[in-house]
Amino acid sequence: xxxxxxxxxxxxxxxxxxxxxxxxxxxxxxxxxxxxxxxxxxxxxxxxxxxxxxxxxxxxxxxxxxxxxxxxxxxxxxxxxxxxxxxxxxxxxxxxxxxxxxxxxxxxxxxxxxxxxxxxxxxxxxxxxxxxxxxxxxxxxxxxxxxxxxxxxxxxxxxxxxxxxxxxxxxxxxxxxxxxxxxxxxxxxxxxxxxxxxxxxxxxxxxxxxxxxxxxxxxxxxxxxxxxxxxxxxxxxxxxxxxx
Amino acid sequence: xxxxxxxxxxxxxxxxxxxxxxxxxxxxxxxxxxxxxxxxxxxxxxxxxxxxxxxxxxxxxxxxxxxxxxxxxxxxxxxxxxxxxxxxxxxxxxxxxxxxxxxxxxxxxxxxxxxxxxxxxxxxxxxxxxxxxxxxxxxxxxxxxxxxxxxxxxxxxxxxxxxxxxxxxxxxxxxxxxxxxxxxxxxxxxxxxxxxxxxxxxxxxxxxxxxxxxxxxxxxxxxxxxxxxxxxxxxxxxxxxxxxxxxxxxxxxxxxxxx
Numbered sequence: 001x002x003x004x005x006x007x008x009x010x011x012x013x014x015x016x017x018x019x020x021x022x023x024x025x026x027x028x029x030x031x032x033x034x035x036x037x038x039x040x041x042x043x044x045x046x047x048x049x050x051x052x053x054x055x056x057x058x059x060x061x062x063x064x065x066x067x068x069x070x071x072x073x074x075x076x077x078x079x080x081x082x083x084x085x086x087x088x089x090x091x092x093x094x095x096x097x098x099x100x101x102x103x104x105x106x107x108x109x110x111x112x113x114x115x116x117x118x119x120x121x122x123x124x125x126x127x128x129x130x131x132x133x134x135x136x137x138x139x140x141x142x143x144x145x146x147x148x149x150x151x152x153x154x155x156x157x158x159x160x161x162x163x164x165x166x167x168x169x170x171x172x173x174x175x176x177x178x179x180x181x182x183x184x185x186x187x188x189x190x191x192x193x194x195x196x197x198x199x200x201x202x203x204x205x206x207x208x209x210x211x212x213x214x215x216x217x218x219x220x221x222x223x224x225x226x227x228x229x230x231x232x233x234x235x236x237x238x239x240x241x242x243x244x
Numbered sequence: 245x246x247x248x249x250x251x252x253x254x255x256x257x258x259x260x261x262x263x264x265x266x267x268x269x270x271x272x273x274x275x276x277x278x279x280x281x282x283x284x285x286x287x288x289x290x291x292x293x294x295x296x297x298x299x300x301x302x303x304x305x306x307x308x309x310x311x312x313x314x315x316x317x318x319x320x321x322x323x324x325x326x327x328x329x330x331x332x333x334x335x336x337x338x339x340x341x342x343x344x345x346x347x348x349x350x351x352x353x354x355x356x357x358x359x360x361x362x363x364x365x366x367x368x369x370x371x372x373x374x375x376x377x378x379x380x381x382x383x384x385x386x387x388x389x390x391x392x393x394x395x396x397x398x399x400x401x402x403x404x405x406x407x408x409x410x411x412x413x414x415x416x417x418x419x420x421x422x423x424x425x426x427x428x429x430x431x432x433x434x435x436x437x438x439x440x441x442x443x444x445x446x447x448x449x450x451x452x453x454x455x456x457x458x459x460x461x462x463x464x465x466x467x468x469x470x471x472x473x474x475x476x477x478x479x480x481x482x483x484x485x486x487x488x489x490x491x492x493x494x495x496x497x498x499x500x501x502x503x
Contacts, residue, residue, distance in 0.1 A: 054424035057417065058458030059308075061467050062301035069290050069298070105468055111293045219288070219295040 040075035040086035046094035049101035056102065064103035071095055072112060084117055089128045092117060100136060110136060110147035111220070115227065118151055123159055130155060134168060141171075142178030146209060149185055153205065157198035165192050182209075199231045252340045253348040260322070260352020261359075269318055269356070273363045276314070280306045281367060297467050300371040304463035307364040308384060312416060315357045315388045319395035320408045322353075327403075333503055346498045350396055350491055357388025372466040379470030383461040386483040390455060391416060393490035401497055418450070419457035426451055455486040 047055075056063030071092075076083045096117075100109040110133060118129045130151045137148045152168035155161050169188035176185060184191050184204065196204070206224055280303050288299040326332045335345055365381035372380070394415050398408040429440075429447045460479050470476065 048428075050424060050428045054421050054428065057420040058423070059301070059305040059463045061297070061462075061464045062305035065291065065294060065298040065301060066287070069287060072292065103464075106294065106297070108291070108294045108298075116292070217293055217295050217297075219291055220293040223292045 038074045040084075040088065043071075043074045043087060043091050043095070045091060046098045049098045052098050052102045060103045061106065064099050064106045065108055067095075067099045067102070068106075068108040068112060071099070072116065084120060085122065087117070087125075089117070089120075089125045093128060093132045096132060097136075104140065105143070107143065107146075110144055114147040114150040114154075115223070118154055119158075119227075126154065126159060127164075130164070130168070134171065137171060138175060141175035142181060145172050145176035145181060145185055148172055149188060149205060152188065152192055153198070153201055156192055157201070162192075199228070202228055202231055253344045253351065256335075256340070256345055256348025257352035257355060260349050261355045263322060264318060264352070264356040264359070267318070269314065269360075270363070272314060273310075273360055276310045277307070277364065277367055280310065296371060300368065300466050301463040304368060304372075304380065304466045307368070308387075308461050308463070311357070311360045311364050311384060311388055312391050314360060315353065315392050316395045316409060316412045316416075318356065319353050319392050320399045320405050320412070323349075323396060323399035323408075324405045336503060342499050343495050346396075346400075346495055347491065350393055350494070353392035353396060354385075354389035354487075357392050358385040361385040361388055368466065373469075376465050376470040379476050380461055380465050383465075383476070383479065383483075386480050386487075387457065387461050390457075390483050390487050390490070393487045393494070397490045397494040397497070400494055400501075415454070416457065419455045421458065422447075422451045422454050423456070423458045456482060 052063060052067065053060060075085070075087045096109045096113055100106070113129050113133050118126060118133070120126055120129070133144075133147050133151045137144045148168050149172055152165045152172070155168060156165035166189060169192045172181075172185055172188040191201070191204070194201070206228060209224075283306065284299045284303040287302055288295040291298045326335075336342065361381055361384040364384065365377055368377055368380070391412060395408065395412045398411040398415075399405070402408045402411060426447055429444045456479075460483065465471070471479070
């Protein structure tokens with residue numbers, strides 16, 4: 001193939017300069033135009049689950065997870081003091097609902113709802129997302145109880161709303177009756193009423209989830225460990241936490 | 245030699261497969277596997293949970309699309325080259341029937357599709373259960389056979405490669421999305437006006453003419469388990485019937501045409 005090509009010197013110098021200039025211009029333009037991570041206001045209205053299914057061309061499992069990765073990029077920029085604080089939770093919940101309806105067996109939407117979006121310092125937004133988790137829980141209690149258990153914990157320790165926490169705990173106790181559900185979750189009301197601080201409760205819960213073999217994903221384990229460290233730091237330095 | 249004389253269809257199929265293997269197709273497939281694994285690995289790094297599920301479902305979905313794209317373009321390019329090089333006229337001068345020639349080519353393209361399906365299923369063995377992957381692999385091989393049949397039909401009928409690729413892609417995308425389109429058309433929010441009724445009826449009529457590609461070779465199988473043998477056999481039968489339909493349509497056109 002090389003034998004049939006003409007030597008490099010056959011290319012006019014002007015063409016070589018043009019090629020080099022075009023490559024340099026393209027690189028410079030791309031670097032200058034590099035788009036930032038999407039802001040909270042960029043989150044578009046959610047489509048219906050049917051439209052999402054149409055967009056997935058039948059690959060619902062892949063689409064649901066890709067949509068979650070895409071969704072978590074909104075309002076998560078490094079310059080945000082608190083990520084996801086400015087998101088429109090009405091829109092966000094509509095997205096989570098549509099994604100969950102696209103692949104009801106995926107645990108990603110409810111995991112993100114409880115562990116990421118549920119930890120918003122705005123109590124109204126927390127309640128919105130907890131309502132969403134509670135509403136979706138009853139469709140598949142034996143798979144979805146960890147999200148509601150975490151919501152119960154946050155309702156008790158962050159919202160200081162013990163009746164709400166007990167309502168979630170009672171729902172888990174009565175509906176999540178599968179063999180894979182650990183004993184502490186099946187006795188969730190007692191667990192909520194125990195005189196433990198948030199860190200102790202979170203440690204018991206995480207330990208229980210690990211012992212039950214529910215957390216097999218290394219990314220999820222790393223994420224939860226980071227969250228535990230955060231709680232530990234926050235409880236060790238409550239003054240700084242309140243200033244947030 | 246004896247077998248070749250008795251089954252000229254197999255001889256044509258063999259040379260069609262040899263043509264595919266000697267082209268850049270295997271290298272392109274290898275490059276696609278590396279690119280897909282890199283992309284799905286990157287996405288898994290970004291996920292905060294279900295990273296493994298994300299990796300295997302995205303890799304499965306992308307490899308499926310790549311396999312379909314490759315078999316479609318290869319088939320159309322092969323038919324176009326044979327026509328342009330006057331190879332087809334040479335083959336037609338040989339003592340084999342037009343039907344044998346057409347079906348031999350189709351069988352060769354189907355074997356090429358099965359080869360691609362095998363290459364693309366192998367890396368997924370790392371994450372998926374072998375039984376689930378086996379069902380996915382068989383289904384992908386059948387799906388590529390259907391697309392090869394469609395591409396061969398459109399390449400013969402339309403003559404222009406771009407039009408043939410477009411028509412095959414349209415058939416494939418409609419086959420994969422028709423269930424979702426039907427669900428949207430049948431939604432109570434769509435209304436009950438005469439126009440909506442007509443649209444719903446048209447969508448249902450279109451669905452009858454299309455293969456149900458949304459339910460086959462699904463990435464869900466790699467995560468949640470493949471359907472049972474009976475269900476899989478029913479799906480494969482549906483694909484086989486559509487391959488037969490496309491082959492019959494292609495034979496009808498090929499036998500009537502003057503060269």
